[in-house]
Amino acid sequence: MSPEQEKGKTDPVDDNQAKGTMIPYFPGCTLKTKAKIFETSALRVARCLGIDLIELPRWNCCGTVTSLTSDDLIHHVAPIRDLVRVEDMNTMGEIYQEYRLVALCSMCFHVLKRAHLRVMQNPGELEKINNLMYLENDYQGKVSVLHFLELLRDIGFPKIQKTVERPLAGLKVSPYYGCLLLRPKEAAIDDPEDPVILSHLLEALGAEVINNPFKTRCCGSYQTVCDKAAVAELTFDILSRARTEGADCVTTSCPLCMFNLADRQKEVMEKHPEFAPMPVLYFTQLMALAFGLDESVCGFDQNVVDPRPLLREKGLST
C-alpha cells in the first residue's frame, strides 16, 4: 500500500475540510507520557470529525485535583494560568474567537472547569490570582472548558455514526464514568446519577452497551499511591459487576481510572485468583477502531490488558 493510500485510509477527512475547526486542547501531563495513546487516538478521531485540536502553548499541569478549602488560592493558579493561555491564543491571533478549551482527561477537565467556576463566582479571588500572576495577562473569564465527550455530543452522535466505517457490532462495552466527569453537579457533563453520554457514543459506534450499576462509582483515585489493596478491591467490584452484566470490556475517559482499572488488575488477581483479566480501553481507541483508523492509531498494543484477542474474536481486528 502506497503512503497516499495509507493516508486516505486512516484519514477519511473530506478534502474541502482538510483544515478543520481549530479548538484549543489541553492534554495534561499523563497524556504526554503513560496515556499517550489516549491523546494520539483522540487527535485523530477529532480530525475525522473535522476538528483540529490545537495543543495549548506553554500549558502547565492543572494540578489533577481541585483544592477544596475556602482560603486556598495557590492551587487554583495553575488551571487559571492555563485558561489565560487560551485567551492569549485569541489575542495573538493563533485562533479566532475560539474560547472553548477541550480536555480529554477527566481530572484535567474537572480541575479546569471548577477553577473557572470558582473565580467567576468570586471576583475577589480572581483579582488575587491575577495579581499573583503579574507576569501573565489577566484572566478575563471568557473560556468555556469542555470535555471531549461534550464536544462529541455537540457535534452530534448521528454525525459520528455516519463517520463509522467498521461498526463495533457484537462488542459488549460497559461505559465507566468514574467521578470527575459527573460530580459535583455544577461541573458535570451529564446527570450525576444516571449519565448516558458514553452510552450514546458507543451506540453510535455500533457497540452493544452494557449498563453497569457501578459506572459512576469511584475507582479509588489517588488512593492508589498509598493503598493499592483498597483500590484493587474497588476495581474488582467494578469489573466483576461489569462482567456479571455481560460486558466484554470497559471504556473510560481518565488515565487514572485507566491505571486503577487496568494496571491494578495485577493486584486484583493476587487477592482474587479467580478473577479473569478484562480489557479496559479509552473511548477514543474504540472510536478510532470504528472509524477504521490504523491499529497504530488505536494503540491496542499499549493497553495493559491486551484487547486484541477479544477484538479478533469479535471479528474487529486481524
Place this chain on the structure above:
Amino acid sequence: MKRTGVYVCHCGGNISEVVDVKRVAESVGGQPDVVLAKTHEHMCSETGQNLVIHDIKEHRLDRVVIAACSPQFQGPTFKATLEKAGLSPYVLEMANIREQCAWPHFGFPEEATKKAMSLVGMAVAKVRLDEFLKKMTFPIGRRVLVIGGGIAGIQASLDLGDAGFNVYLVEKDPSIGGKMMQLSRTFPTEDCAACILSPKMADVAANRNIHMLTYSEIENIEGYLGHYEVTVKKKPTYVDPDKCTCCGDCVGVCPAVVPNELEEGLLSRKAIYLPSPIAVPHAYVLDAEACLGLLPIACGKCKEVCDPGAVDFSMRPELVRFTVDTIIVATGYDIFDAGQKKVYGFGKYENVVTALDMERMVVHSAEGNPMRPMGKRIAFIQCVGSRDEQVGNEACSRICCMYATKLSQLLKRSDPSRDIYVFYTDLRAYGKGFEEYYKRAQGDGVKFIRGRPAELVEDPKTKKITLRAEDTLSRNIIESEFDLVVLSVGLRPNEGTDIIAKLLRLGKSPDGFLQEAHPKFRPVDTLTDGVFLAGTVQGPKDIPDTVAQASAASSRAIRLMNRGEYDVDPVTAFVHVESCDGCGLCVDRCPSQAISLVANVAVINEALCKGCGSCIAHCPKDALDLHCYTNDQMLAQVQAALTDKKDTDVRTLIFADDMTGYRLADNVGTAKMSYSFDSRIIRVPSCSRVTPKLMLQAFVFGADGIILCESEKNSNPYPHSVPTIMSHVSKAKDILGQVDIEQDRIHFVQFVTVMLAGFVNNINRLSEIARSLGPIPAGPLRRLSQDMDKKLFGGDHDS
C-alpha cells in the same frame, strides 16, 4: 389648626429595648399641631386603646398618630379605636417603628431612634392632611366556587351547602374523592379510607345546594370579591350518567387498554370505565384519549352493547359560566415523582414501588386478590422527595412517617413472617395518637433503622434489590437484599394549582405550595380578597388537618358573605374639579374604565375604581388625586423624610406597594435582617401611584435615590401597574438625564413577598450607589426644579 395626638408604643420591649421611645415622643412635641405626645407599654392593649379614646374626648384630638408595629398588624385595631371615639377611622396614621426600626436596626439604638423620629415626623406630616372619609360598603351574595373535589373540597362544600350557601364544586377527574379514594386505611386509627369517604361523597351528590361539575377544568376567573366570573370547561364523558346503570357490559367489549389511574398504573382499565367502585357521580366514563376513535367512530362496540342507550358519542365539551362571591381553592397535591431520585431506580427496577402503589397493593391483598407478590423482606425508604436539597425540596412532607408506620404494620400483621424495615432520618409522630401508633409498630416487630439509603442496585437475575445505608445509631454500613422496596414519596404542589394561582393572583411559599395571608392569624385566607385555601394546596397535611382547614376556609367564606355586604377602605381616585380642564387624557388610561368626562370634567366611578392611582401621573393639571394617598400627602411625607437629612447624609426613598413591597419590608424586619439606615419606606397602594413628578420633586427636596418596590407582575392585584411604572420611571430618568443627574438614582424592582434578601440587597446597593455618586450638585437641581413641569408635559400637550 389640627389637633394631633402622637402615641409611641414600647411594644413590651420589642421597640423600647432598641428605640428610645421617650426621645421619639419628645421629638414631635414641638410641632404646632401636635397637642400631645405620649409613650405607652402596649398601645394595642385595652388600656392603650382607652387612652386614645380618652384623649380624643379630653383633648378634642382630630388626628392620631400611633408609632408602633406595622399597620398590617394593628391598623384595623386602631381604626376601630378611632371609630369608637367617634372619629373617622381614616384620620389615623401609623409610624412603623417596630418592623422598620427596632427590628432591622436592633444593634444600633442611636440610629434606630433617629430613624424612628423621622418616621413619626413623616406620619405627623401625612396625618395633618388626612380627610374625614367613611368606609365604603358593597353588597355580596351567597355563591361559592370550590376548586377541587378531594376530601378538602368535599368537606368545604358540605359545610357551605349545609349552611345554605350555593356551591359550585369543580373537579378535574370524572369522580370526586381525590387521593383519599386511593388509600387503604388511615393512620392512626386504621379506618378503611374508602369506607369513611364514600358516605361524604354521597352527601355531596345529595346536597341540593351543591352543584357538582366533575371532569371539568377552570378555564378562566375574572373579577373581585363579590363578583368573580368563572368559566369552566366540562369535558364530555360520552356516557349519560342518568341513563347508565353501571352494568359494565361496555367494559367487556372495549378493546382499548390503558393504565388505571386509580391503581397508579399497576393495573389497567379499558377506555370506557368506572373511575372507582365508589365513584360519585356513579357512572361510566369514556376516556376519549384512550378510545380507538370517536370522530369518526372507529369501533363503537360500547354503544352497541349498551342496553339503556347511555353511550352518546355526540357529546361535546361544554363551557359553563357562572358568577360567585367567594372562592375556596382545594386543588390538593401530587406525589413526588420518584423517578427524579435516580439513585433509587424507580421505574427501572420492578421491585421498587411508591407508597401509593403500596396502598393499592394492600387494598387488593385485603380484598383477597393480590396484585403482585410482595415477598417476605420489605424495606421502606423515608423522605423520598422531601427534606432533600438534591431534588429541590427542603420541606418535610409531614405524613410519610405515619403512612409508612401504617403500611408496615398492615403488612406485618397480614403476614407476621415478613421482615419489614423502615429506613428513616427522623421519625416524626407529632399528632394525636401518632406516637402510640409508632410504638405499636415497633411492638409488632417492624424494624426502624435510622439512616437514609444511598442507593439501590437490582440483581440482574433475581431482580432482588440490594440496599445500602448507614445505621447511624450503630455506625455500621448495612448492605442487604430485599424483595421489595417501598419509597415513601413526599407531597408536591398539584400541577394544576399553578393555573389557578395565576388566575387568582395567589402567592407561593418557598416550598411551592400556596401562601396563606398570615402564617399564624390568617392560615386559610389569601391576600386576594374572598379567596381561601383548604387542604394540601397550602402545604402537606394529614386528613384530620385537611378536614379542619376545609371547615375553617368555609367558615371564613361564610363570615364574609353572611352579612350581605362588606366594607372596603375608600381608597379611590377623585378629581379637583377646579383644576380639571376636561382634556380627557386620563379617560383612556384608566385600566378599570372608571373615568369618564361629564360636562367637560373628569368624573370617577367609585364602584369601578380600584384605587391604584396610576391615572394621576397622566394629568398635566394635577387635577387627579387619590384618597388616603393625596398628592399633598405624598409630598408632605417626602419632605418630612428629608427634613432631618444632614449634608453628609445619604437618604433614599423606598416606595413600597401595599401588596408586596410593604409586607416584604415587614418580613425583613420580622426576620431581623439589617439594612441601610439611609432608607425611608413610603407606603403606596401601587407604585404606579408614584408619579414621575413626585420622583423628581423628591430629588429637588434632597433625596439621593429612589426605589420603587412593586409586586411581581403575576401576583400583582393591578396587572397593568408594571408597564405603567416602567413608563413612569423611564420618563423620570429621561428628565434626570436631560439635566445631567445620574439616572442610576432611580431603581424599579419587582418582588414577591419571600424575596427578603433581594429587598435588603437592593436597598443597600442604592445606598452604595448614592454614596459613590455623591450629592446632586446645585446646578442640575436648580434646572430640574425650574423646568420640571415643562419637561413632564411638554410632549404630551403638543401631541
Place this chain on the structure above:
Amino acid sequence: MIPKIVLTSDHVDFLKKVSELSGQIVTKCDQCGTCSASCPMVDGMDITPSQMMRLVQLGRREVLESKAMWVCASCFACTVRCPRGSDLSKVAEALRQILLRQAIDHIDIKSIPEDEIERLPQIALVSGCRKFTG
C-alpha cells in the same frame, strides 16, 4: 469504658475553624448517613463520614486522629447526594489541611518504592502529593 466528654469553648473554636476552612455549615448536617452509605472508601475507614461530621459538629479534635479523611478519595459521591446540600469532601479536605498545614504529611513521597513510582502515572503522583503532603 465509655469516655465522658466535657464540652468547652475549645470545641466551639474547632468547629468554627473547620467551618471556615471548608466553607460549609457543618452544623446543618442532620446525620442521615447518606454520605456513609454512598462512600466507596468507607470499608477502609475507622469512623464513617457521617461520624466524622458529628465529631466536627461537636468540635471534637479527636477527629484529626481518625483515618477517615485520609481514606477519602474526593470522589464527591457524598457531595451530590447530601440532602442538606453540604459538601463533605470540603470538610474532609479542611481536616486534612489542618494537619498538613502543621507540616504533618500523610505520606512521604520519597518512601514510595522506586518500582512503584515507575509504574504510577504522573496524574497519580501529582494528586497524591496534593492531597497527602503539605
Place this chain on the structure above:
Amino acid sequence: MKEKKINVMERVREASKAVVTGVDDKDIEHWVDIHIMGKAYQVPADLTIMQAIEYAGYRLMRSCGCRAGFCGACSTIFRRKGEYKLQGAMACQTRVEDGMMLVQIPFSPAEKPLYDIREEKYDSSVLLKYFPDVARCVSCNTCTKSCPQDLQVMDYVQAALKGDFRGIAEGSFECIQCGLCAIRCPAEIVQYHMAQFARRMYGRHGSKRDKNVENRVGEIKEGKFNEEFDRVMGLSVAELRDIYTKQQNTREVY
C-alpha cells in the same frame, strides 16, 4: 566635640575601601544607603552588591566565586525601597540602589541524588523516580520570578511532568545552579538538580552528537594532544602559577 568611636569593623572597612573601589572616599560624589542583613551602611552609588558588601567591611568566604556571573555562587535576595516584591540576583551582577535591603544565600540546602546516567532508562518515569517532588508543583511561577538568569523555570519543571527531556534541557540550558528557585519554591522542589540530571540524560540519550565533538574525541583518542598533555603535566607548581598570573593580567579585572 565628641570623639568618633572607631570599632574593628570600621577599621576593616577603611582598610578595604581602596581595594574595592580603587578610589578615595573624598572623591566619591554619590552615595547610597543600604541595609546588609538588617544593618545600615552608606556605600558609593555605583558598586555591585558584592562590592558593596566588601566596601562595608565584610569578607566573603562563601557567596563569591567567579565574580563574572557564571558560577552562580553569589546568590542574593533583596527588596528595593518601597517595593513589596522580593528579588533574587547574583551579587556580582547587580548594582546597589538606595534603600536596598539584602542578604546573601551562599548555599541552597538540597540533596543531590546519586545516579549513573549510562544505566538509567531514558523515560519520563525516571525523572519522578529521582525527583518525585516535581509532582508537587502548583504552577505558581515563583521559581521563574526568582531566577536571576531569567529562565522560564516553571516551564521546564512542567516539562519534567510531561517527561519532556529536551524541554527541560533547553529550558534550563543557562542555569547557573544558584539555587534561588529552590529556596523560594512553595512546593519545595529542587529545580536545578532535576534540570541538571535531565540535561545529562538528554545529552547522553536524547540529543544528537555534534560532529565537532565526535571529531575532537577522535583526535584525543588518536593521541593528537598527547605531547601537550605531557608538557603541562610536567610543569612545576611555580611554573603553573606563573602561567596563570600572566593569563590573568591580560584579562579585565572585575
